[in-house]
Amino acid sequence: MMPGNNMTKAKVDAIAASILSGRIRNIMILSGAGVSTASGIPDFRSVGGMYDTLKPNLLTATEEQRQAMRIDPIHVVSLDLFRETQLPYLELRRPFILGLGGNQWRPTLMHFLSDVLHKKGLLTRVYTQNIDGLDFKTSVPPKKIIPVHGSLMVIKCESCKTEMDSAKFRELTRTHIKDIYNSGDDLAPKKSSPIPCPSCGKPYMKPDTVLYGSSLPREFFMHWELDAQSSDLLIIAGTSLTVGPANRLPGLIRNSVPRLVLNNEEVGMGLGLNYAPNSTDTLLKGSCDSGCIALLQALGWLENMAVYESEL
Numbered sequence: 001m002m003p004g005n006n007m008t009k010a011k012v013d014a015i016a017a018s019i020l021s022g023r024i025r026n027i028m029i030l031s032g033a034g035v036s037t038a039s040g041i042p043d044f045r046s047v048g049g050m051y052d053t054l055k056p057n058l059l060t061a062t063e064e065q066r067q068a069m070r071i072d073p074i075h076v077v078s079l080d081l082f083r084e085t086q087l088p089y090l091e092l093r094r095p096f097i098l099g100l101g102g103n104q105w106r107p108t109l110m111h112f113l114s115d116v117l118h119k120k121g122l123l124t125r126v127y128t129q130n131i132d133g134l135d136f137k138t139s140v141p142p143k144k145i146i147p148v149h150g151s152l153m154v155i156k157c158e159s160c161k162t163e164m165d166s167a168k169f170r171e172l173t174r175t176h177i178k179d180i181y182n183s184g185d186d187l188a189p190k191k192s193s194p195i196p197c198p199s200c201g202k203p204y205m206k207p208d209t210v211l212y213g214s215s216l217p218r219e220f221f222m223h224w225e226l227d228a229q230s231s232d233l234l235i236i237a238g239t240s241l242t243v244g245p246a247n248r249l250p251g252l253i254r255n256s257v258p259r260l261v262l263n264n265e266e267v268g269m270g271l272g273l274n275y276a277p278n279s280t281d282t283l284l285k286g287s288c289d290s291g292c293i294a295l296l297q298a299l300g301w302l303e304n305m306a307v308y309e310s311e312l
């Protein structure tokens with residue numbers, strides 16, 4: 001059953017009809033952490049999300065750093081804090097680092113929607129704010145995926161950008177954790193210096209995700225304006241639209257172009273999204289996967305998903 005009311009259904013049917021008739025030919029996707037929660041990866045801001053479960057007192061050595069994390073959880077992934085102490089960031093990312101290369105997280109229906117759109121020649125590009133690499137586990141070519149906030153799959157020195165093999169980094173992290181917890185010193189995890197860069201020697205080796213206060217990948221700025229201007233439909237999925245500059249993307253779309261939001265809450269009203277019946281914006285309120293099914297149903301393409309059954 002389609003989330004929302006009859007008006008929502010009519011709007012989704014109209015979008016589907018435009019796709020089927022060829023009026024919509026270029027579809028852009030802006031996604032966030034909510035598209036991966038069905039895979040078991042918590043988002044940032046929901047109850048039980050990563051901000052909710054942060055334990056600043058376990059992560060840092062100084063009261064000042066602890067307070068900064070209480071006031072603004074973003075601090076844990078900020079460049080300022082990382083330069084001062086690397087452990088909070090590495091602790092936050094530890095489940096990913098230790099799981100790197102593993103297969104425990106699978107793409108969701110929402111990830112495979114991009115795949116279907118790509119195979120039908122309709123996908124302009126996916127702008128994912130996610131760092132989990134799940135978009136790259138579909139057959140969408142990498143050049144059509146922009147990981148706006150970087151990726152956990154690549155390990156780089158934050159200072160000199162030297163790369164390290166992710167399996168090697170995982171092993172070094174395991175040894176490092178064992179060493180600090182075996183040291184018998186309660187403060188050791190907070191004092192100890194993480195893995196140094198083999199090239200410049202700084203303790204800045206980390207997954208290549210974008211820290212708050214550092215710049216986004218060049219490819220984002222190369223494509224976002226042109227992609228937005230040439231798109232006939234923007235699908236926004238599983239994002240609170242609170243992080244810039246990615247949250248400015250919906251504002252770059254041409255006025256008449258529909259924006260379809262698949263999210264379990266209303267988002268983006270402060271950015272000009274408007275879910276009134278006569279607006280070109282539509283919210284399919286509910287899980288991303290249920291919104292995805294509703295769209296595929298309206299298109300009559302639900303059977304196209306059968307090929308992904310074994311991968312979900």
Ligand code: CNA
Pocket residue numbers: 031032033034035036037038041042043044045046049050129130131132133149237238239240241242243262263264265267286287288289
């Ligand atoms: P966010 O601020 O946590 O917002 C997530 C949004 O998705 C919220 O509006 C939720 O209500 C909604 N949501 C959660 N689960 C579902 C679901 N199953 N169906 C529909 N809606 C859902 O995350 P954003 O992506 O907006 O913020 C950008 C940050 C989060 C980026 O810097 C990411 O790197 C970072 N992040 C990424 C991951 C990941 O890679 N999987 C996980 C957690 C955080």
